[in-house]
Amino acid sequence: MTHTAPPVEGLAHITLPVHDLEAAERFYVALLGAKLVRKFDRETFLRVRPGRAHEADADNSPLHLSVQFGHAVELDLFLQKGRSxxxxxxxxxxxxxxxxxxxxxxxxxxxxxxxxxxxxxxxxxxxxxxxxxxxxxxxxxxxxxxxxxxxxxxxxxxxxxx
CATH class of the missing domain: 3.30.720.110 (Signal recognition particle alu RNA binding heterodimer, srp9/1)
Known part of the structure; x- marks a missing residue:
């Protein structure tokens, strides 16, 4: 390699899979005290992407919660319906x-x-x-x-x- 890698400025977010957004919000926000940054639930997704309902209902869904502990990087909790x-x-x-x-x-x-x-x-x-x-x-x-x-x-x- 002859080119130097550009500097990484930091982590943008970390993701974890969940199979229930409401349970994730109760655990991470209510129990652990994370701040809810945004909620990209089915209603929000369909308002933003009305023609893509099939994606919201897929096992690998774009639906998620973004939470944050203190000033740390955001933690995105993505809905993965088929995951046990x-x-x-x-x-x-x-x-x-x-x-x-x-x-x-x-x-x-x-x-x-x-x-x-x-x-x-x-x-x-x-x-x-x-x-x-x-x-x-x-x-x-x-x-x-x-x-x-x-x-x-x-x-x-x-x-x-x-």
């Missing part, structure tokens, strides 16, 4: 940074909602803590922090229980 909930695997996963003093509150909130968790675990330096869980669609997620003072388990996560 897979068994989570350790990678890939989406890790969300929280303050050390907020990790226990995050854990309690997940547990109160009936979400199974693994952790907190320490995989990094002292004070590192990670809590793994999956969304209702089988996408693996993580809360991660540095400076955590609570008890932690050592070793990689056991996501088979999630």
């Amino acid at each position: 909930r897979p068994v989570p695997v350790p990678h890939p996963h989406l890790a969300m940074q929280v303050r050390p003093g907020d990790l226990d509150t995050c854990i309690a909130r997940l547990q109160q909602a009936g979400v199974k968790i693994d952790g907190p675990r320490r995989l990094g330096p002292p004070g590192h803590a990670s809590v793994y869980f999956s969304d209702p669609f089988g996408n693996l997620l993580e809360f991660v922090t540095l400076g955590y003072q609570g008890p932690v388990m050592d070793g990689p996560p056991d996501v088979s229980q999630l």
Whole structure:
């Protein structure tokens, strides 16, 4: 190669598959506290693209929610109707940074909602803590922090229980 790659300015968005937009909104916005940036549901899609209803009803649908945690890149949750909930695997996963003093509150909130968790675990330096869980669609997620003072388990996560 003789040409230098142009600089990438950053990530525009990340996508995850979901099979129910309302459940995704309840989980990501109501439970996890993400900001709803836009909702591209069936009604919106048909208003913008009236002649393309077949796309809205397809398994690989353009319908989605865009959410955002803090000032991070947008997370687009795309409707994939024919997708079943897979068994989570350790990678890939989406890790969300929280303050050390907020990790226990995050854990309690997940547990109160009936979400199974693994952790907190320490995989990094002292004070590192990670809590793994999956969304209702089988996408693996993580809360991660540095400076955590609570008890932690050592070793990689056991996501088979999630």
